[in-house]
Amino acid sequence: MNLETGSTLPAQTYRVTRADLVRYAGASGDFNPIHWSDRVATSVGLPGVIAHGMFTMALAGRALDTWAGAPGRVRELGCKFTKPVVVPDDDEGVEVVVSGTVKNVTEDGVHIALEVTCGDQKVLGQPKAVLARG
Amino acid sequence: MAVDASLAGRTFPPTEPYTVSREKILEFARATGSEYDGRSAPGTFPIVIAFTAMHALMEDPDVGIALHRVVHGEQRFTYTRPVAEGDRLRAELTVDSLRQIGGADIIGTRSEITDADGEHVCTAFATLVHRGEDA
Numbered sequence: 559m560n561l562e563t564g565s566t567l568p569a570q571t572y573r574v575t576r577a578d579l580v581r582y583a584g585a586s587g588d589f590n591p592i593h594w595s596d597r598v599a600t601s602v603g604l605p606g607v608i609a610h611g612m613f614t615m616a617l618a619g620r621a622l623d624t625w626a627g628a629p630g631r632v633r634e635l636g637c638k639f640t641k642p643v644v645v646p647d648d649d650e651g652v653e654v655v656v657s658g659t660v661k662n663v664t665e666d667g668v669h670i671a672l673e674v675t676c677g678d679q680k681v682l683g684q685p686k687a688v689l690a691r692g
Numbered sequence: 693m694a695v696d697a698s699l700a701g702r703t704f705p706p707t708e709p710y711t712v713s714r715e716k717i718l719e720f721a722r723a724t725g726s727e728y729d730g731r732s733a734p735g736t737f738p739i740v741i742a743f744t745a746m747h748a749l750m751e752d753p754d755v756g757i758a759l760h761r762v763v764h765g766e767q768r769f770t771y772t773r774p775v776a777e778g779d780r781l782r783a784e785l786t787v788d789s790l791r792q793i794g795g796a797d798i799i800g801t802r803s804e805i806t807d808a809d810g811e812h813v814c815t816a817f818a819t820l821v822h823r824g825e826d827a
Contacts, residue, residue, distance in 0.1 A: 572725060585716075585723035587743050591760055598760055602823060611764040612739050616724035618736040629728055629774075632735035636768030636817070683766075 559625045561668045561692065562589075567658040570621040574609055574643065575651030582613045596647070604642060612623035614654060614681060618672055622687050623658035625670075631690045634666050638683030643676045652676055667691050695756045695797045695822060700790040707744045709780040709808065716740070717777060739767070742816035743805040745785035746751040748800065750820075757797075757822050765798065766819035770824035772812045780808040783816070 569611065579593050588610055591598035599607050615637055623629050644654055656675050661669045673679035714730035720737050721728035728734060734736070750757045777780070789800035799820040805813050 569785075578723070581723045586740055588739075590762065592763075601693050602761060612736055612767065613724065615767060616726075616734065616736040620724055620726045623726060624737065629726075629734065630732045633772065635735050636769070636772050638766045638819075644761075674785045676753075 559627055561625070561660055561663070561689065563660055563662050567621075567660070567670070570617075570624060570656040572618075572620070572654050572656070574613070574645055575649065575653055576607065576645055576647055577608065577612065578651070579609055579645060582596065582610055586610065586612060588612065599638040600607050607645055607647070608642035609645050609654075614639070614643055614674060615685075617654050618656050618674055618682065618685055618687070620673075621658065622670070622689060624673050626689050627692070631692075632687060633684075633690050634688040635670070636687075637674070637682075637685035640683035641676075641679050641681045642676075643681050647691045652679070661686075663691065665681050691692045694740065694792060694824065695799065696754060696789065697790070699755060699787045699799070701787065703784065703786040704745065705711055705740065706747055706784040707748065710744065710776060712743050712775055712779040712781065716776045717775075731777050732814075733777075735769065735771070735774075737775050738781075738805050738814045738816050740771060741783045742785075742806055743782050745783040745803045746801065746818060746820070749785060749787070757799075757820075761823045763821045763823065764818065765821040766817070768815075768817040769814055771814045775813060779813065781805050781813060788817075797822040797824070803811040
C-alpha cells in the first residue's frame, strides 16, 4: 500500500451483527448490558443495543493492519465515540466503513486521518493513527 | 448520584499480572475479524488489561459509578511496542480529570501498561461518561 503524504487508503467495509457483539463481549471482557440487552439500552436513553465503541475502534485497527500490510505497526490510535452504532436484532446487522488519508510522514511515522461511518453518519470523532514507517 | 469529587488525581493499585496467551490473542483477533498468528496482538488488545483497571475503578463502592450508566467517550493508545504472546502485563490507572457536564460525570483515565520487567508497553487513555439518574 502506498503510504505517502496525501495517499487515499482504500475503504474497508465490515458487517456487524448482534452475534459479533456477543463474541466481542466475551473476547474483551466488556459485558456492559447496553451491548446486548435492548431493555437496558433503552432504559438509559439509547435507541437500542449499540456496538462497543472499542469494537468499532478495533475495526479501525483492522483496516490499519490491512493498509500497513502487516500487523504490529500501529504506534498510536485514538478516537472519540461520538455516535452510537446501533445494531438491530436481525441477520443483516449494519455496515461500518473505515477509510483513511495519509496526512504526513514524519520521523514518528505515518500519520493517518481516519473516517469511520455507519450509514451516512460518522460514528467516531477525529479518529487518527500513527503507523511505524515500513 | 455524582461520583466522588476527590477522585481526580487518584492512582489505583496496579492490576494483578495478566499473562497474554496465544489463545487469547487469537480469540480477540477473531472477534474483530483480524488475521493474526497469535504471536503479537491487535492494536486495541490492551483494552483487555485496561478494562480490568477500569472495572476496579467502576466497582469501587466509594466511587459511586453504576456500570450500565457508563458510556465510553474517548479512547487513545500509545505504544512502545505491540503486546506479545507470553507478556505478563499490569495496568496502573490514574484518574487524570473529572468534570460534570449536563448531569454527567466525565472521567478521564490513563492506564500505564507495563511488562514483567516494568518496561512500558502501552498507555491507554480512556474517557468515561457516567450519565446521571436524570440525564
